[in-house]
Amino acid sequence: MAGTPFDQLSGDIWYDGIFVPWADAKLHVLSHGLHYGSSVFEGERAYGGRIFKSEEHTRRLLESGRMLGFEIPWTAEQINAAKEETLARMNLTDAYIRPVAWRGSEMMGISAQKNTIHLAIAAWEWPSYFAPEERLKGIRLDMADYRRPDPKTAPYKAKAAGLYMICTISKHAAESKGYTDALMLDWRGRVAEATGANVFFIKEGRIHTPTPDCFLNGITRQTVIGLAKDRGIDVVERVIMPEELPDFEQCFVTGTAAEVTPVSEIAGNRYEVGAIIKTLMEDYDAAVRPQAPALQAASG
Numbered sequence: 001m002a003g004t005p006f007d008q009l010s011g012d013i014w015y016d017g018i019f020v021p022w023a024d025a026k027l028h029v030l031s032h033g034l035h036y037g038s039s040v041f042e043g044e045r046a047y048g049g050r051i052f053k054s055e056e057h058t059r060r061l062l063e064s065g066r067m068l069g070f071e072i073p074w075t076a077e078q079i080n081a082a083k084e085e086t087l088a089r090m091n092l093t094d095a096y097i098r099p100v101a102w103r104g105s106e107m108m109g110i111s112a113q114k115n116t117i118h119l120a121i122a123a124w125e126w127p128s129y130f131a132p133e134e135r136l137k138g139i140r141l142d143m144a145d146y147r148r149p150d151p152k153t154a155p156y157k158a159k160a161a162g163l164y165m166i167c168t169i170s171k172h173a174a175e176s177k178g179y180t181d182a183l184m185l186d187w188r189g190r191v192a193e194a195t196g197a198n199v200f201f202i203k204e205g206r207i208h209t210p211t212p213d214c215f216l217n218g219i220t221r222q223t224v225i226g227l228a229k230d231r232g233i234d235v236v237e238r239v240i241m242p243e244e245l246p247d248f249e250q251c252f253v254t255g256t257a258a259e260v261t262p263v264s265e266i267a268g269n270r271y272e273v274g275a276i277i278k279t280l281m282e283d284y285d286a287a288v289r290p291q292a293p294a295l296q297a298a299s300g
Ligand SMILES: Cc1ncc(COP(=O)(O)O)c(C=O)c1O
Pocket: 043, 167, 193, 194, 195, 196, 197, 198, 215, 216, 217, 218, 219, 220, 221, 254, 255, 256, 257
């Protein structure tokens, strides 16, 4: 599955305000972000040369930094422009964009008040997160052992690197059992989300999704809720318990990387890839394309 390692791709990376050759976009091993998880990032996609919801992603990046106690030393406008420049410089139209900010090396301990805040933006070509044939069949999820933490234990609204530690562990455990991903419960034992995507269920024509009170309220999640409502489909945000999993007819996950991806199974509970999911997949594809008529509705 591993292709060219990411540090060996070619092109340029925007790094603290200047473009540097891909191979030179390095940081020192004694960087606070590496040791203490003081790093925040974004995952964005460009379709047909336009970064979908670029401003929303930039806003979340800046807010994520603030939730970790640092101010990224660039304005939203500067970051938006830098992302566009990176895409153009890399000559990409359909791509994944990865801004990442972290605390540097001036202090190496729990306290890092004086550390420089760095920002880098890389872009690369990236197809569907899940393999296309697997996507239409629906992916299989296992149940994760780890749970999304109590908001009193972590700044859950931040897209912070440290919060992904339990996601990688959970995804690896699921993959080792032949699943594609894992469904995580929250600290109370309620259904929360997949390791890198939000989750939705369908029953009797209505969509049900967990209230995002301890996990990321994804930008794709919000877009898809808008698209469903535009279609006149009821969307209920509520507490969902794992005991309800056998009762749902359909299931899908959403995320910038995952887009709208059907789920065929969660730990033995089977779901069909039905009409509502297919409609939402099409509507989302139309919404992200710059020339799409559904664009206005989706971004409203
Ligand atoms: C843990 C987690 N939840 C949800 C999402 C979906 O967020 P978005 O739709 O903003 O990409 C992501 C993807 O970034 C994620 O990593």
